[in-house]
Amino acid sequence: xxxxxxxxxxxxxxxxxxxxxxxxxxxxxxxxxxxxxxxxxxxxxxxxxxxxxxxxxxxxxxxxxxxxxxxxxxxxxxxxxxxxxxxxxxxxxxxxxxxxxxxxxxxxxxxxxxxxxxxxxxxxxxxxxxxxxxxxxxxxxxxxxxxxxxxxxxxxxxxxxxxxxxxxxxxxxxxxxxxxxxxxxxxxxxxxxxxxxxxxxxxxxxxxxxxxxxxxxxxxxxxxxxxxxxxxxxxxxxxxxxxxxxxxxxxxxxxxxxxxxxxxxxxxxxxxxxxxxxxxxxxxxxxxxxxxxxxxxxxxx
Amino acid sequence: xxxxxxxxxxxxxxxxxxxxxxxxxxxxxxxxxxxxxxxxxxxxxxxxxxxxxxxxxxxxxxxxxxxxxxxxxxxxxxxxxxxxxxxxxxxxxxxxxxxxxxxxxxxxxxxxxxxxxxxxxxxxxxxxxxxxxxxxxxxxxxxxxxxxxxxxxxxxxxxxxxxxxxxxxxxxxxxxxxxxxxxxxxxxxxxxxxxxxxxxxxxxxxxxxxxxxxxxxxxxxxxxxxxxxxxxxxxxxxxxxxxxxxxxxxxxxxxxxxxxxxxxxxxxxxxxxxxxxxxxxxxxxxxxxxxxxxxxxxxxxxxxxxxxxxxxxxxxxxxxxxxxxxxxxxxxxxxx
Numbered sequence: 316x317x318x319x320x321x322x323x324x325x326x327x328x329x330x331x332x333x334x335x336x337x338x339x340x341x342x343x344x345x346x347x348x349x350x351x352x353x354x355x356x357x358x359x360x361x362x363x364x365x366x367x368x369x370x371x372x373x374x375x376x377x378x379x380x381x382x383x384x385x386x387x388x389x390x391x392x393x394x395x396x397x398x399x400x401x402x403x404x405x406x407x408x409x410x411x412x413x414x415x416x417x418x419x420x421x422x423x424x425x426x427x428x429x430x431x432x433x434x435x436x437x438x439x440x441x442x443x444x445x446x447x448x449x450x451x452x453x454x455x456x457x458x459x460x461x462x463x464x465x466x467x468x469x470x471x472x473x474x475x476x477x478x479x480x481x482x483x484x485x486x487x488x489x490x491x492x493x494x495x496x497x498x499x500x501x502x503x504x505x506x507x508x509x510x511x512x513x514x515x516x517x518x519x520x521x522x523x524x525x526x527x528x529x530x531x532x533x534x535x536x537x538x539x540x541x542x543x544x545x546x547x548x549x550x551x552x553x554x555x556x557x558x559x560x561x562x563x564x565x566x567x568x569x570x571x572x573x574x575x576x577x578x579x580x581x582x583x584x585x586x587x588x589x590x591x592x593x594x595x596x597x598x599x600x601x602x603x604x605x606x607x608x609x610x611x612x613x614x615x616x
Numbered sequence: 617x618x619x620x621x622x623x624x625x626x627x628x629x630x631x632x633x634x635x636x637x638x639x640x641x642x643x644x645x646x647x648x649x650x651x652x653x654x655x656x657x658x659x660x661x662x663x664x665x666x667x668x669x670x671x672x673x674x675x676x677x678x679x680x681x682x683x684x685x686x687x688x689x690x691x692x693x694x695x696x697x698x699x700x701x702x703x704x705x706x707x708x709x710x711x712x713x714x715x716x717x718x719x720x721x722x723x724x725x726x727x728x729x730x731x732x733x734x735x736x737x738x739x740x741x742x743x744x745x746x747x748x749x750x751x752x753x754x755x756x757x758x759x760x761x762x763x764x765x766x767x768x769x770x771x772x773x774x775x776x777x778x779x780x781x782x783x784x785x786x787x788x789x790x791x792x793x794x795x796x797x798x799x800x801x802x803x804x805x806x807x808x809x810x811x812x813x814x815x816x817x818x819x820x821x822x823x824x825x826x827x828x829x830x831x832x833x834x835x836x837x838x839x840x841x842x843x844x845x846x847x848x849x850x851x852x853x854x855x856x857x858x859x860x861x862x863x864x865x866x867x868x869x870x871x872x873x874x875x876x877x878x879x880x881x882x883x884x885x886x887x888x889x890x891x892x893x894x895x896x897x898x899x900x901x902x903x904x905x906x907x908x909x910x911x912x913x914x915x916x917x918x919x920x921x922x923x924x925x926x927x928x929x930x931x932x933x934x935x936x937x938x939x940x941x942x943x944x945x946x947x948x949x950x951x952x
Binding site for chain 2: 419422424
């Protein structure tokens with residue numbers, strides 16, 4: 316029996332306004348094993364970030380989880396925790412690295428204070444020197460110079476800020492890191508550094524990683540397995556290798572095909588609206604998945 | 617590194633001194649540009665009422681000599697600057713020979729006291745209430761009372777003052793009608809005197825407060841709502857921090873910055889509102905002084921009080937400017 320760090324079952328999220336209700340996530344299931352990196356890819360508006368926020372229970376109004384379970388470490392259902400219990404689990408078991416780290420740090424607090432408050436919220440640490448040493452060590456781990464300790468976020472570059480966020484998320488050895496487009500808004504060289512830092516940290520802490528993004532190239536480098544999302548559904552799950560080399564679902568094929576290639580230039584075509592709604596309609600009828608090869612699941616085509 | 621740097625402080629103080637120099641120069645130019653000569657006007661008026669006065673031209677000339685009005689304009693300006701810097705404003709025309717500085721010396725503490733207390737209350741309570749209204753965890757029934765904080769904001773402070781005066785002083789008799797303290801009590805640090813100062817000051821403070829606090833509440837509420845959706849607040853929640861800690865260190869701390877700016881900008885309005893309120897309550901402050909001086913055409917007093925108002929406003933803005941980098945670490949860095 317596999318022990319899952321995260322097991323998401325039939326998760327459903329709605330955004331309900333007085334005018335109408337939009338189903339953003341329509342009953343998706345996936346799981347992450349210990350030490351594994353799962354990539355969640357899909358175009359904008361497919362429900363990737365909503366899924367991550369639902370797992371973290373950070374959905375903002377009018378977003379609401381309307382069904383499903385999110386099981387952490389095979390025993391806690393995150394969706395049923397009380398606020399107090401949830402606070403305890405956050406950061407110690409479940410840490411977030413947000414999208415666009417430019418605004419993820421409080422502009423009026425020093426880097427050290429921002430890392431420290433997360434630690435102190437969960438751990439008694441009366442020795443100030445010990446705490447400072449611990450934070451300095453974290454910064455060294457993500458490859459930042461020691462001066463960053465006392466700096467304010469506006470004194471750092473985008474890549475440095477993102478690495479501060481990684482250090483912060485790693486500060487309590489969580490069993491799962493959720494990285495929501497950790498490298499968006501960074502140039503390619505910085506992207507590489509940040510991605511490498513993230514993988515190094517993950518390796519060192521032996522945690523699991525759920526990484527969300529739309530950059531398939533970057534994902535191919537980082538993730539062990541991948542789940543493809545469209546319109547609130549997952550259409551294909553499998554190892555990165557298999558999904559990219561032999562995509563089974565029509566949408567995955569289009570997605571993989573849309574990747575720019577340096578060997579064979581092709582016209583940049585977008586998925587047309589008709590194909591998308593056909594796919595979506597089919598999924599609404601049935602989103603049942605079948606296993607084509609071991610561990611490679613595909614929704615009905 | 618951060619906070620207050622010398623360069624920033626000197627820069628702000630330079631601007632402050634320049635503002636004051638320009639405004640006192642304006643006061644000088646305007647008072648010279650006004651048609652008519654106050655001394656001549658006074659004597660000609662007297663002549664019209666009482667009939668021919670012998671040697672009136674000589675008297676007028678004597679007074680002009682006395683006030684230094686016969687000297688070249690450049691010398692007059694320099695002397696004026698020198699005197700203003702030393703707070704030497706000459707004597708009052710109407711309450712001759714009381715010196716203007718002693719009149720201001722009596723009025724200034726009342727105005728500063730009134731202004732300081734109202735500004736403090738507005739800033740502390742306005743932002744506190746605003747933060748509560750904007751916080752997502754505040755119960756709905758508290759949020760529904762928002763509109764009531766705005767009832768008074770759309771009316772001028774003069775009307776609020778008259779309204780309060782007529783209800784609480786005239787009809788109910790809870791508060792005195794005019795003045796700043798009970799004249800039967802000996803002045804000084806004794807409880808009856810302090811109690812009377814509070815009692816007499818209550819309605820003036822309240823009327824300025826009611827009119828101005830709504831904007832602070834609204835501004836703060838909007839800021840807290842906006843910042844509540846910021847990425848760093850969401851991350852703070854993901855960290856498992858306590859909600860009140862997040863409100864304090866993440867939301868309010870950042871929301872206060874624009875509030876401080878708007879306080880600096882509104883100081884001028886606060887002070888001019890106070891002038892009218894003081895005259896309604898016959899509060900013996902600067903507002904009352906300038907109000908009476910304008911009615912009596914007491915030029916030296918008008919000039920001096922205008923200067924003092926500019927000085928108060930500019931100094932408060934300077935203080936806020938110097939305070940700003942202590943709260944927002946980003947400010948000084950833009951300078952170098």
